[in-house]
Amino acid sequence: MRWIVFCALISAPAQADPELGRRLFHDPALSANGAMSCADCHDPERGFTSGAVGGRTPPPLHVATQLSVWGWDGRHESLRAAILAPLTDPREMANPDADAAARRVGLVDADALADAIGAYLATLDSPPPTPEGRGAELFRSAGCADCHSGPLLTDEGFHNLGLSAFGEPSQDLGRMRVTGDPADAGRFRTPSLRHVAQTAPYMHTGHFRTLEGVVRFYAQGGGKVWARNAAEADRPMYPEAARLDPRIRPLDLSEDDIAALVAFLKQL
Ligand code: HEC
Ligand code: HEC
The missing domain is CATH 1.10.760.10 (Cytochrome c-like domain)
Known part of the structure; x- marks a missing residue:
């Protein structure tokens, strides 16, 4: 019994690290040509967006972890899908394979990458006081x-x-x-x-x-x-x-x- 509990503990995924996620978000090594990071389009200095690319603006990401549908047209049904889509989109980071891109930056696979970036995105929102007037x-x-x-x-x-x-x-x-x-x-x-x-x-x-x-x-x-x-x-x-x-x-x-x-x- 105790052994089973122990196994469950060691096989549970490590708590994703927001600081690792922040670094990955800014890391151009995630793109096939080594020149484009998430932050180039979702610029923290510009409210996590930037001008339109390919006809659509990058949505701000402050509440991305609290939504239930992602993309201007709702094409992504999970946060994981929205985070990983740019890795293999030929107009964005253009990797043939998301797992390979994750391994290139020292992670085991794309899930670990989505977890770390998700943990970072979860730190971006701070609810305002209720405006009145x-x-x-x-x-x-x-x-x-x-x-x-x-x-x-x-x-x-x-x-x-x-x-x-x-x-x-x-x-x-x-x-x-x-x-x-x-x-x-x-x-x-x-x-x-x-x-x-x-x-x-x-x-x-x-x-x-x-x-x-x-x-x-x-x-x-x-x-x-x-x-x-x-x-x-x-x-x-x-x-x-x-x-x-x-x-x-x-x-x-x-x-x-x-x-x-x-x-x-x-x-x-
Ligand atoms: C019928 C639903 C609806 C109503 C009513 C509505 N909005 Fe919107 N709002 C939207 C949608 C949908 C978009 C995005 C449209 C697009 O990009 O094509 C939007 C976009 C915006 C944006 C841009 C946000 C961004 O990040 O780009 C602002 C600001 C905004 N609305 C404010 C308002 C204000 C102020 C009012 C009232 C005067 C209002 N909205 C009424 C649905 C609505
Ligand atoms: C080339 C510019 C570009 C890059 C690079 C990029 N994105 Fe985006 N991102 C966009 C655009 C544009 C959209 C909206 C797409 C749509 O609606 O069709 C988007 C949508 C998203 C969404 C959905 C947000 C919402 O509110 O629906 C998330 C989450 C996201 N991106 C995270 C990331 C992450 C994490 C990275 C890096 C791995 C990244 N993006 C790289 C341009 C970019």
Whole structure:
């Protein structure tokens, strides 16, 4: 009996080390050409994001360990998958094999790498004091809190804000790329707003450099998706991509309201 307990203890994985994870996060040796680290795209100095790469911005990582779906289109169903995907993505770290990349930096396998980086990511969040005042009220009355809900300020749902660039070279149909369902055309995951003051540029496209720009975008009723000609209008996807979430509609916000919302967002 005692022997069984002892075996269970020695075969349990060692507690993952956040400091090791932090070093690995900054280590370009994880990429095939030895030149790219996680931190190049998820720059700690820039709220763990950076400008858009390949059409999408790297999401900030402060609450990555607390989410239940990962990626702007929700393509990753586990944190492990989201951490390991860049290792073998040909546009990112381009390794033929994630285990081999982990062994190159002295670990036993990719699981050990995901555990260590996960332990580091778990240290990044610090919950803010609950903001109060007019901005907080506006955040509710303007409908922001419908989608940016709960402690992480996300419902982890997918919504169409009119940012799919339908019909343009940069078109990105978001969630539909994962589900294949036309009803998902142009839908993206609601991002957490924790630490949002530090995480510019905003949206999956990185289109907005300031929070004021984002709030004005909502005030005007979101983005516009239009067909430039009959052929585009005939595409079966067009009505789907053009159908914004019903909560995205022009808001009656004064200049003071906009300033109060921005001040609120900066406290999150
Ligand atoms: C070349 C830039 C680049 C590199 C290098 C990179 N990432 Fe990312 N990362 C992204 C982008 C872009 C996304 C969003 C992908 C999407 O939604 O299609 C992302 C998504 C993620 C997510 C999901 C976050 C969320 O909120 O959904 C995690 C976690 C993550 N990366 C961790 C890492 C780790 C750990 C490394 C290093 C092993 C790394 N990334 C390397 C660009 C990068
Ligand atoms: C219908 C759901 C919904 C509502 C309502 C909503 N949002 Fe969003 N929000 C989203 C989604 C989805 C995104 C990401 C869209 C994208 O990148 O295509 C987003 C992105 C953002 C971002 C950018 C965050 C980042 O890291 O890039 C901010 C800031 C933001 N919203 C604030 C607000 C405010 C303020 C309101 C109210 C005026 C609001 N949202 C209302 C769903 C919503």
